[in-house]
Amino acid sequence: MNIGRIGLLVGVALASISASAPPSADLILRGGTIxxxxxxxxxxxxxxxxxxxxxxxxHVARAATRVIDAHGMIVAPGFIDPHTHMGDDLTSDDPARRLIPMFLTQGVTTAFIGNDGGGEIDVGRVLDSARTRPVGINYATYTGFGTIRQRVIGEAKRAPTPQELAQMQALVASAMCQGAIGLSTGLFYAPQSFSKTDEVVALAAEAGKRGGFYDSHIRDESSYTVGLLAAIDEEIEIARAAHIPAHVSHIKALGVDVQGQAPAVIARIAGARAAGLDITASQYPWSASGSSMVASLVPLWAQDGGRKAMLARFDDPTQATRLRTDMAENMRKRGGPTKLLISEGAERNRTLAEVAAATKTDPISAAIAVIRVGDPGVISFNQSEADIAAFMRQPWVMTDSDASPGHPRVYGSFARKYAKYVVADHVLTLREMIERSSSLTADTFGLTGRGHLKAGAFADVVVFDPRRYAPRATYQQPTELAVGVQTVLVNGVLAVDGGKLTGRAAGRALPHRPPTGTCP
Structure with a gap:
């Protein structure tokens, strides 16, 4: 038999073996811009x-069970949102809610919950929920200063006793050992606002000892109490004193008194980073914030003791003048009644000015009447585009949504960041937007194996059409799903296929693992 004949037979044999061998990949995304x-x-x-x-x-030469044509598409790591309020959805009894479709249709595959000091104490229960109640995305959770303080002290405006402080420290330590990623605070909100810095440091240090992070809605993003710059200084001091990485959630300059202060904030954080402190921030790409009517307008002194005590103050003629004066001042800081859009309840989609006009009263009386019924969400148009762009350009600022009901940021933040700040306004390049929405967040918070497209990483992937990727949610219609995402994989499972949700729930809880020897 000649050599040519032998070669032909060997080639046929190898081809036969290759044809009968199982594919070495389940899926190949072919020809996209990666x-x-x-x-x-x-x-x-x-x-x-x-x-x-x-x-x-x-070029991947291996065989696959399925190949998806991604020519003309962007292929990127699944986006990671470090500040959301999706805990109730992720632990819901409703499987449809647990899919988190508003995130998947933007390409968000991982989210943090428990922010603003609202994280659960029983972190183990929150993380274990995904085992019996499948979720559509991955999630990590903070434990919350507000939750802990309220359990131990209640809603009173006072410092903890030494015994209470020790009890709160123990609760933080326990939550960390159950898998919390760190301690979150919302120092703007009562009763957390009644704390002093040393109290926060004592609790944050417990998270720091166990490799955790300190995440904060800082004490003042405006001029309500200490002022924006002093609140940034406090964040830096907490990081230094507690020996913990600190993160400024939804960084902003909120309100007419502080618009234009972004450069000063950036300088303070940059200086702290240069001095060796680990300070980062995240930001949602909207000029309007979202909060509640009470948090936006009612002074902190009037919230001492909780809602019942606050309502009693509304009816106390000895306090009425002071209360109305302070509420009017807080309304001024936010730009006036035309800048406050009610996003929930009977007055939804009406500004406070419109409610006052309809009821033939003044805006403060209208606000008090609304608060007596409940505490609806409000959208507050209070930031300048110059400040937003200045923060966004910083290499230590990542993307978040602060997802909470009634605001379009739940359904459109990542898509808006691309459509407005990459395509329309050219604040960021596409590469910067993608990395600050994925790898920066994963690397900052130690999410091993996520945030990158590389061999060995978890298969959290988004494929989107750069010509179509955009939000549809608006302030008046905040629950419209984004468009332009073609494919999303969560842990290798197709959650969006051909632009449509598959209904498959492949997300996982992501517990933090404290260093050896720091937990019982």
């Missing part, structure tokens, strides 16, 4: 097997 999270973009393929990526290269 942003890995750390490298310059290139056109190529991503191969996935099981819940991991097995190859990322200009």
């Amino acid at each position: 942003y890995t999270g750390s490298d310059a973009p290139f056109v190529g393929d991503v191969a996935i097997k099981g819940d991991h990526i097995v190859e990322v290269s200009p």
